[in-house]
Amino acid sequence: MNVKQHPDYQDEQEWLEFTKQYMKIVIKASESDEENFRENMKDALEGIDFKDSSFRYMNMLTNSNLLRRTAEELRKLKRIQPKPYFARIDFKRAGKDTEEVLYFGKASLFDKETQKPIIVDWRSQIANLYYDGRLGEVSYEAEGGEYQGYLSLKRQYVIEDGELIDIRDIDLTTTDELLQKSLSESSSNRLSEIVATIQEEQNEIIRADLNKPIIVQGAAGSGKTTIALHRISYFIYTYADQFSPDQLMILAPNRLFIDYISEVLPELGVESILQTTFIDYVSKCIGKRMKLKHPEEKLIKFINGSEGDSVRWMSAFKGSLQFRDIIDRYLHDILQSLLPKEDLFLSKIRLYSASKISHLIVNEYKYLPYYQRVDKIKRILQNHVRTEKKRILEKVNKFYEERIESALTSHVDPDKRRSYVTKALDKKNEAISDINKESRTTVTSYMKKFPKHDLFYYYKKLTTDHELLSNYGAGILDGEQIKQFCQYNKALHREGCYEVEDLAALLYLQSELYGIEKHLRAKNVVIDEAQDYSYFQLFALRSALDTDMFTIVGDLAQGIHSYRGINDWSIVQNEIFPRSTYKTLQKSYRTTVEIMHAANDILKLLKLELPMVEPVVRHGEKPIFHYCSSSHKDTVKSIETNINKLYSEGMKTVALIGKTNKECLRLAKLVEQHTKLSVQLLKENEEINKGDVVIVSSHLSKGLEFDAVIIVALDESFDENEINVKLLYVSMTRPLHRLLFFGKNLSSFLLDRVDETLFEIIK
Numbered sequence: 231m232n233v234k235q236h237p238d239y240q241d242e243q244e245w246l247e248f249t250k251q252y253m254k255i256v257i258k259a260s261e262s263d264e265e266n267f268r269e270n271m272k273d274a275l276e277g278i279d280f281k282d283s284s285f286r287y288m289n290m291l292t293n294s295n296l297l298r299r300t301a302e303e304l305r306k307l308k309r310i311q312p313k314p315y316f317a318r319i320d321f322k323r324a325g326k327d328t329e330e331v332l333y334f335g336k337a338s339l340f341d342k343e344t345q346k347p348i349i350v351d352w353r354s355q356i357a358n359l360y361y362d363g364r365l366g367e368v369s370y371e372a373e374g375g376e377y378q379g380y381l382s383l384k385r386q387y388v389i390e391d392g393e394l395i396d397i398r399d400i401d402l403t404t405t406d407e408l409l410q411k412s413l414s415e416s417s418s419n420r421l422s423e424i425v426a427t428i429q430e431e432q433n434e435i436i437r438a439d440l441n442k443p444i445i446v447q448g449a450a451g452s453g454k455t456t457i458a459l460h461r462i463s464y465f466i467y468t469y470a471d472q473f474s475p476d477q478l479m480i481l482a483p484n485r486l487f488i489d490y491i492s493e494v495l496p497e498l499g500v501e502s503i504l505q506t507t508f509i510d511y512v513s514k515c516i517g518k519r520m521k522l523k524h525p526e527e528k529l530i531k532f533i534n535g536s537e538g539d540s541v542r543w544m545s546a547f548k549g550s551l552q553f554r555d556i557i558d559r560y561l562h563d564i565l566q567s568l569l570p571k572e573d574l575f576l577s578k579i580r581l582y583s584a585s586k587i588s589h590l591i592v593n594e595y596k597y598l599p600y601y602q603r604v605d606k607i608k609r610i611l612q613n614h615v616r617t618e619k620k621r622i623l624e625k626v627n628k629f630y631e632e633r634i635e636s637a638l639t640s641h642v643d644p645d646k647r648r649s650y651v652t653k654a655l656d657k658k659n660e661a662i663s664d665i666n667k668e669s670r671t672t673v674t675s676y677m678k679k680f681p682k683h684d685l686f687y688y689y690k691k692l693t694t695d696h697e698l699l700s701n702y703g704a705g706i707l708d709g710e711q712i713k714q715f716c717q718y719n720k721a722l723h724r725e726g727c728y729e730v731e732d733l734a735a736l737l738y739l740q741s742e743l744y745g746i747e748k749h750l751r752a753k754n755v756v757i758d759e760a761q762d763y764s765y766f767q768l769f770a771l772r773s774a775l776d777t778d779m780f781t782i783v784g785d786l787a788q789g790i791h792s793y794r795g796i797n798d799w800s801i802v803q804n805e806i807f808p809r810s811t812y813k814t815l816q817k818s819y820r821t822t823v824e825i826m827h828a829a830n831d832i833l834k835l836l837k838l839e840l841p842m843v844e845p846v847v848r849h850g851e852k853p854i855f856h857y858c859s860s861s862h863k864d865t866v867k868s869i870e871t872n873i874n875k876l877y878s879e880g881m882k883t884v885a886l887i888g889k890t891n892k893e894c895l896r897l898a899k900l901v902e903q904h905t906k907l908s909v910q911l912l913k914e915n916e917e918i919n920k921g922d923v924v925i926v927s928s929h930l931s932k933g934l935e936f937d938a939v940i941i942v943a944l945d946e947s948f949d950e951n952e953i954n955v956k957l958l959y960v961s962m963t964r965p966l967h968r969l970l971f972f973g974k975n976l977s978s979f980l981l982d983r984v985d986e987t988l989f990e991i992i993k
């Protein structure tokens with residue numbers, strides 16, 4: 231239907247014009263306010279000097295705050311100007327006669343005179359009425375109360391560059407057309423905000439109790455990444471007064487992924503939030519350089535089946551909560567080693583007993599990391615010595631003064647008297663000088679007796695010292711395991727290396743022994759692709775950050791690091807985040823029904839206890855299998871022809887996925903040699919170039935999406951084992967619209983195990 235045929239077109243057009251005009255006025259006013267505040271600040275700054283009155287200083291601060299707020303407001307309004315709102319509801323509150331008409335957008339705008347909303351922020355409580363999806367009797371919660379009413383209209387708009395393009399009314403029978411439209415659009419390599427089409431089950435997660443951790447098991451393409459980012463936006467909006475965005479942290483699998491999500495954050499009003507990877511974060515916390523083995527090395531060996539079972543269990547063990555238990559036993563003994571055996575003396579007077587100091591370390595300063603407790607003890611002893619020194623000196627003074635006084639008044643021979651007094655004076659001076667000298671060194675030499683080792687010393691000792699590990703590992707590891715573990719770690723240390731699996735323990739030890747700097751202790755954390763974390767990694771993060779305010783999203787079916795990662799969310803919930811809410815997302819929004827059905831058949835091979843993924847109804851072509859020709863040159867030429875065809879059909883982003891980097895490297899060389907395609911061989915720390923055909927390994931493609939994907943197996947097939955199946959499943963769930971395979975046989979992609987009606991074959 232043409233938008234002009236909509237019965238309310240005229241009214242809607244007028245409202246849009248009014249909103250645009252009003253925004254213009256507000257923007258203009260804010261710009262001139264901004265200018266004024268800037269001028270005021272300049273004046274205040276010019277006049278200010280260090281002796282200046284607090285009035286001028288306050289004036290400058292006020293203006294700078296106002297300037298910041300106005301600038302923020304301006305930025306927000308300018309950002310939403312081309313699309314001021316995306317939806318409307320008509321809602322009659324119970325007991326009221328008139329209906330409220332509310333327009334929802336990405337920021338709020340109020341009529342300055344009446345204080346009535348012109349645009350309501352999508353993150354406000356009342357917006358739930360729009361997202362919850364029902365017409366009729368409804369209710370929503372706000373500020374602790376529940377509000378009832380009647381929802382008579384839910385309407386969506388397509389507005390582009392301030393022009394009203396489409397109006398869609400949603401009733402109980404029509405499906406969400408806007409969602410269908412937005413899903414059928416092509417991707418530009420970047421995630422986008424979805425505020426207009428957030429679905430009910432997604433809305434529940436975005437707005438789930440912000441004071442509790444949440445764990446989300448979501449199918450590939452169910453919107454985990456997207457909604458995690460929307461939850462951050464909602465958090466910032468809700469807690470604008472209590473939290474500043476720099477107290478929030480997103481942990482992503484690699485820099486490529488950070489780049490991929492980073493564009494959508496400003497769109498959601500989320501700025502200056504820490505985005506990092508677990509490896510980078512732990513390195514910063516430790517604050518010392520360490521050589522880390524490239525995590526892919528081990529993964530590749532597992533993919534190729536060339537890594538033995540012993541490495542598998544050790545990798546899993548380093549990420550397990552049993553390893554944490556061993557470290558806890560070890561920490562207990564480290565604490566004991568920090569307790570002094572001797573008392574502290576000054577001039578033979580006992581100032582502090584060892585038991586009192588131990589009591590302070592073990593009980594009073596329990597809230598501090600071990601070595602910070604020791605530092606605190608040092609400060610306390612220094613203060614104590616300072617005050618005690620005065621007292622002791624007074625006592626010494628008094629002692630000699632009394633002696634001298636009585637000598638002076640005695641009747642002994644004057645010469646003897648003189649000699650006695652001189653000696654007494656000398657003794658006094660000597661004693662004073664000794665006390666002064668000793669007071670300067672006593673604490674330092676006392677503190678020297680405390681062992682002082684660094685993090686790596688402690689960790690290395692635990693992981694390579696057979697006797698130590700046998701002691702702490704009793705009941706957890708058997709003799710053979712202890713031997714293997716020590717040998718394996720000794721070999722690593724000989725290379726001067728650590729591996730990713732060591733980082734959980736290192737982070738935990740760092741936080742328990744030395745502490746984490748304040749600016750690194752985020753108050754709220756989002757972890758994406760969390761299935762690749764180990765239990766100990768999550769525990770160490772929670773413990774180091776001293777908060778359980780985590781949003782954890784992941785998909786066990788994509789757990790390609792499951793040899794060391796999570797395979798059961800209930801353990802995470804019960805043992806690490808007991809306050810958490812657990813949610814699942816089974817609907818996939820990314821890909822078509824045809825592609826999802828084929829991917830589901832692959833997923834079945836995993837025998838995981840996860841339900842099959844339900845695609846949102848959007849049809850497309852079946853996946854197509856192409857036989858590779860006997861010459862690689864002809865194969866890549868055929869790939870080129872297919873890619874050009876995909877472009878001509880409107881696909882904007884195309885990726886070639888190979889199983890490993892080695893396969894991709896080979897493919898990239900062949901493509902560059904024999905075709906005219908412009909390609910980018912994607913690396914972990916790179917940005918995606920728009921317009922290039924991306925060549926990416928299956929494990930790195932995790933989390934990304936493209937309009938069309940061609941999975942290629944020149945030399946490396948996907949075998950039927952857990953890790954290969956997961957990599958194939960990840961690769962197959964990357965496309966939005968089209969999926970092609972190029973391989974020697976159907977079995978290269980386990981398609982011989984897939985229902986043959988679900989894909990086509992081209993010879």
Ligand SMILES: Nc1ncnc2c1ncn2[C@@H]1O[C@H](COP(=O)(O)OP(=O)(O)OP(=O)(O)O)[C@@H](O)[C@H]1O
Pocket residue numbers: 409412413421422424427428429432448449450451452453454455456457785788819820932933934935963
């Ligand atoms: N409610 C929605 N409206 C429109 N698009 C949506 C919606 N939910 C998800 N999408 C789209 O679906 C795609 C998949 O989303 P996202 O990447 O967040 O999923 P994911 O669960 O993190 O996937 P994966 O685990 O496969 O990486 C994205 O293109 C996203 O924009």
